[in-house]
Amino acid sequence: MSLQMDELKTQHYDDKTVVHFLWATLFWGVIAFVVGLLAALQLSYWGFNLNLEWLTFGRVRPLHTNAAIFAFAGNAIFAGIYHSTQRLCRVRMFSDALSKIHFWGWQLIIVSAAITLPLGFSQSKEYAELEWPIDIAITLVWVVFAINFFMTLKNRKEKHMYVALWFYIATIITVAVLHIFNSIEIPVGYLNSYPVYAGIQDALVQWWYGHNAVAFFLTTPFLGLMYYYIPKAANRPVYSYKLSIIHFWALIFIYIWAGPHHLLNTALPDWAQTLGVVFSVMLWAPSWGGMINGILTLRGAWDLLRTDPIIKFLITAVTFYGMSTFEGPLLSIKAVSSLGHYTDWIVAHVHGGTLGWNGFLVFGMIYYLVPKLYQTDLYSKKLATLHFWIGLAGILIYYLSMWAAGITQGLMWRAINEAGQLVYPDFVETVTAIVPLYWVRALGGTLYIIGTIIMLYNLRQTVKASKGLREEKVTAPLTERKKNDHEDKGHRKLEGMMVTFSILSFIAIAVGSAIEIIPILTVNDYAKYEKVIEPFSPLEIAGRDIYIREGCYTCHSQMIRKLDFDVLRFGKASTIEESMYDRPFQWGSKRTGPDLARVGKKYPHLWHYKHMENPRSTVAGSIMPNYPWLLDKKTDFYSLRRKIYVLKSLGVPYADEVVKNADKVAEEQAKIIADELRAQGVNDDKLEQKEVVALIAYLQELGQKPLIRNINLEK
Amino acid sequence: MSSQDDDKLIEGHDYDGIQELNNPLPKWWMITFFLTIIFAIFYYAYYEILSGPSSDQELATKMQKVEAAQEAAKPSLDKIVASINREELRSDAQMMKKAKKIFKRKCAACHGREGQGMIGPNLTDKYWMHSKGDFKGVLEAIREGFPEKGMQAWKEIIDENQQLYLTEFVLGFQGTNPANPKEPQGELIE
Known part of the structure; x- marks a missing residue:
């Protein structure tokens, strides 16, 4: 050779x-x-x-x-x-x-x-x-x-x-x-x-x-x-x-x-x-x-x-x-x-x-x-x-x-x-x-x-x-x-065959x-036709993206397990449908803070506002950090049309009207929440533009979305 | 290197000076492996092929037990209210102090430190949204909350006996005049 x-x-x-x-x-x-x-x-x-x-x-x-x-x-x-x-x-x-x-x-x-x-x-x-x-x-x-x-x-x-x-x-x-x-x-x-x-x-x-x-x-x-x-x-x-x-x-x-x-x-x-x-x-x-x-x-x-x-x-x-x-x-x-x-x-x-x-x-x-x-x-x-x-x-x-x-x-x-x-x-x-x-x-x-x-x-x-x-x-x-003086057998032979070994x-x-993942990927099909949940609104999606950006999942789960003590503490066990449109899923893996799967409507908007500003003002002894920047930063309404469009293309049932006007729809919802907060004493003229409002919109809907059947996906 | 090991060295296995011995698989290790495989087969068969309970059934069984226990332990509010003496409650300074502390920790975030109202309604005026401003009504409000309005139920979080003192403490706000009171809500009850 x-x-x-x-x-x-x-x-x-x-x-x-x-x-x-x-x-x-x-x-x-x-x-x-x-x-x-x-x-x-x-x-x-x-x-x-x-x-x-x-x-x-x-x-x-x-x-x-x-x-x-x-x-x-x-x-x-x-x-x-x-x-x-x-x-x-x-x-x-x-x-x-x-x-x-x-x-x-x-x-x-x-x-x-x-x-x-x-x-x-x-x-x-x-x-x-x-x-x-x-x-x-x-x-x-x-x-x-x-x-x-x-x-x-x-x-x-x-x-x-x-x-x-x-x-x-x-x-x-x-x-x-x-x-x-x-x-x-x-x-x-x-x-x-x-x-x-x-x-x-x-x-x-x-x-x-x-x-x-x-x-x-x-x-x-x-x-x-x-x-x-x-x-x-x-x-x-x-x-x-x-x-x-x-x-x-x-x-x-x-x-x-x-x-x-x-x-x-x-x-x-x-x-x-x-x-x-x-x-x-x-x-x-x-x-x-x-x-x-x-x-x-x-x-x-x-x-x-x-x-x-x-x-x-x-x-x-x-x-x-x-x-x-x-x-x-x-x-x-x-x-x-x-x-x-x-x-x-x-x-x-x-x-x-x-x-x-x-x-x-x-x-x-x-x-x-x-x-x-x-x-x-x-x-x-x-x-x-x-x-x-x-x-x-x-x-x-x-x-x-x-x-x-x-x-x-x-x-x-x-x-x-x-x-x-x-x-x-x-x-x-x-x-x-x-x-x-x-x-x-x-x-x-x-x-x-x-x-x-x-x-x-x-x-x-x-x-x-x-x-x-x-x-x-x-x-x-x-x-x-090196050549052997005798023929290799069994595994020894395999050890000389790089490609076969790798295959x-x-x-x-x-x-x-394959056995585990393929059947789960088809879950989508039965969920689609029998049980469909109302998707998050554009503003709630904006809030959800803030939730993800801040890494809330590192301390909060969104999955109430099928365990009596979980149910007693956080409410009904979470179902598959409730997170069916969650991209990415937010089940979490650690509860340094409480589960949030059903936190929606549990507290008034103002509670959340104050809690984000300083968690210890509403929960004595909390170890959650303050999130003051959420009260200052402006929500990214601009990218919402693209986001909702992508989500719809992935199968989330949004009406075309919502996709086209995602930013406007979101701004309207933000106004309602902001007005309510102002009525309760929050002093901020531009509150509707702030990230905290979008986040509150999202949190308030967790575990609150109703099941809807026979939704027309073509709409 | 002991000579005993030399005997078991596999000929021709030499990689950058690393040699390999021909020791058999440890028996206890093999047994462990087989036992876990047998466990796996039986466990899977029981839950997925035979009649093992599903996780939903297991949860339902547990919840039945919990709910039965709750039912059995349910106190009758009327009985409790009938048996208490409000004077006595008020005169227990230590418990009342504790009630004040609980109010600060759990209630003040919404009702204000002096009960003047903020996220939640004012507790110092004579206007009441749900209860009639009597002992039973306020106790019930504390215990069950108004989850749809944002007030949570405290019956499981605050000690049963302590709830009575807290009720008394809340009623003690009546007639006080804190600064920045929230405007009246609900109906006037004289």
């Missing part, structure tokens, strides 16, 4: 790209953590938004999650994948140009997220908040990454693909599928759009995405990294090849089904919820397969756990993975979910995974990589060990405080006395009860950040003492792929996706 001609040529691995991704990981990591701390402090004391709309919790929270997941974890994944893939394939990355485009493209996406999210441009779909131009950019950069990765695989000099590569393959394919299908949206402006899915469909697609973002962005790539860096750092063989095979396929096949466990006890049809429960439970063992392989690889070298900070980080990370993947299935049991859902227990669960599993694995990997790439020793093992203990203390304080907060609040919500009444009917008292724990949580986060800063110092000193980065040479001669991975994740 022609490759034999190149036998004597040596190549360098592209370690520059690895280092770029590494420093980006650290840079964005610190920002993600600090923004997280800010969000934590805002829950401890509402004034920590400094009265700035850009720094208010509803906008800061998505900034934190996006930065932590896509900037911190994302860059770390890329660093690890670029480093390990080249070595596992014994070849340089396919294209330096693509590597550069990947790196800078990704950083640009992060920067655009860091600008647009605080400005309130958001789709409000969790971990998919970014608006459509950024969605397109993500797709393009991901395709660049995929080409670069798969072409490197194709060029590999190693016949078989190691288990780490299997996980990378599954990651790249599945993230692409998830991102594309969850992001199908119709633009209504440069940075505005409505998703094609509505209500229950949007909820299911979103949590299929959201759950599997955890699975295929925070789990499978990290398992791949684990499979490379633990054996390397410990210099021990992987515990069980067989286990790798079984748990890999079981994990990717089962994971994709578990999304509905985010929607237990809601209006989602029972069968989908049941599937969510059973597949989450079945996910327990495959997840632990990874943990077993990670931890038992250390067999015969347990002393490293005592002496080597890298091993400390890596093995603790895997232990947190084990805890989170036990807690996950547990929380997916409907009864447990009824206690934990919407509370800080979920926040605890997530941070056990992110701070423990993702964070510590990344730290371990970086402590391993930096000295290696710079061909020097780590400046201080002691400081690394200190980082480990401070970080661990931070995680435990975070975890335990949020566990206590979540379970306390969950128990308060569900307490019903002998007279059939809620024991804690006042929502705010279930919030003030746990505010002290929010302070404790902020302490945990602070410790975690201090640990990270110690690491930064340690790495800086390490690099300073080095002679700079030197790209490692491919030590093995560049022969063609099978795709099928594994496509089965569960």
Whole structure:
């Protein structure tokens, strides 16, 4: 073969790209953590938004999650994948140009997220908040990454693909599928759009995405990294090849089904919820397969756990993975979910995974990589060990405080006395009860950040003492792929077949996706003809877009679950029809404030006006921030015709007259509300133009829209 | 590396120096996996194929229980009103102080700190919109609210006994003359 001609040529691995991704990981990591701390402090004391709309919790929270997941974890994944893939394939990355485009493209996406999210441009779909131009950019950069990765695989000099590569393959394919299908949206402006899915469909697609973002962005790539860096750092063989095979396929096949466990006890049809429960439970063992392989690889070298900070980080990370993947299935049991859902227990669960599993694995990997790439020793093992203990203390304080907060609040919500009444009917008292724990949580986060800063110092000193980065040479001669002296069989054969392996991975994740999502997409049909709800008026849509911009969903759900205590507190359980035109759906995932599904007409307009100006003027002890800018900013009536037009084209039954005159219709409704508010003493001549009026119009209709039958959709 | 492990190393599995052992799947792990699969089959079959209750049925059963408990515990307002002595209520300074605090926290947002009215009607004048301005009427207003007018029901939020003192406290506004009173609403009751 022609490759034999190149036998004597040596190549360098592209370690520059690895280092770029590494420093980006650290840079964005610190920002993600600090923004997280800010969000934590805002829950401890509402004034920590400094009265700035850009720094208010509803906008800061998505900034934190996006930065932590896509900037911190994302860059770390890329660093690890670029480093390990080249070595596992014994070849340089396919294209330096693509590597550069990947790196800078990704950083640009992060920067655009860091600008647009605080400005309130958001789709409000969790971990998919970014608006459509950024969605397109993500797709393009991901395709660049995929080409670069798969072409490197194709060029590999190693016949078989190691288990780490299997996980990378599954990651790249599945993230692409998830991102594309969850992001199908119709633009209504440069940075505005409505998703094609509505209500229950949007909820299911979103949590299929959201759950599997955890699975295929925070789990499978990290398992791949684990499979490379633990054996390397410990210099021990992987515990069980067989286990790798079984748990890999079981994990990717089962994971994709578990999304509905985010929607237990809601209006989602029972069968989908049941599937969510059973597949989450079945996910327990495959997840632990990874943990077993990670931890038992250390067999015969347990002393490293005592002496080597890298091993400390890596093995603790895997232990947190084990805890989170036990807690996950547990929380997916409907009864447990009824206690934990919407509370800080979920926040605890997530941070056990992110701070423990993702964070510590990344730290371990970086402590391993930096000295290696710079061909020097780590400046201080002691400081690394200190980082480990401070970080661990931070995680435990975070975890335990949020566990206590979540379970306390969950128990308060569900307490019903002998007279059939809620024991804690006042929502705010279930919030003030746990505010002290929010302070404790902020302490945990602070410790975690201090640990990270110690690491930064340690790495800086390490690099300073080095002679700079030197790209490692491919030590093995560049022969063609090693040939076996015997024919491969079964899975071993598959490991030599990149394309077939990738197709099978795709099928594994496509089965569960199709079975769950396709039937729900057809729900639209029966809802259309049998039960139709009156859509929101143009002004209410304007208000709804403000609700989304401010990230109200980060603290308020709009989904009264089929649970007695939810019904006693908030009214009749929510139905599918009630959110059938909601683009995006606003069911929410956390109740820091009360559910709003039926808040309409519960309070007078003036109550809402005063509440937005200062929530504590109407609800003593509230931790909601003030929203004074809603009283000043003017409602965007201008874009309403376009918005209503797009919504109508998506099937919302608006009359043509309403589409044509959407802005005028809205202004008329605003006038009525403004007049009423003025009659009650609000002193503002231009009140009808203000955003607060549109928001009040929306809030007052929540849960109030009547069912209408046989509507003429042609009209 | 112990020699025992060397025996189990799989030949030909060497990736950048990483080798793999041929350890069997841990038994307890296999058993766990199979048990969860069996659970899944039975759970799904029970709820989706056999006669397991739907989530709507489960909710209905629970709500029946709750409503039965509420029915059984329902106090008769007439009885309560007949049994109280308003003088006695008024003379319990501690409870009246607490009632004042509750009024400030829960009621003042709409009725004003001095009962002068704001979002809600003035409580100091002799005009009443719903109740007749008597003890029973005001108690009922506090307990049931007027949800369609924006006043919520407080019966589950404010303690039963405390509601009596709060009623007495509200009636105590009669005849006071706070600043900036809201104009009279409802009907004059002498």
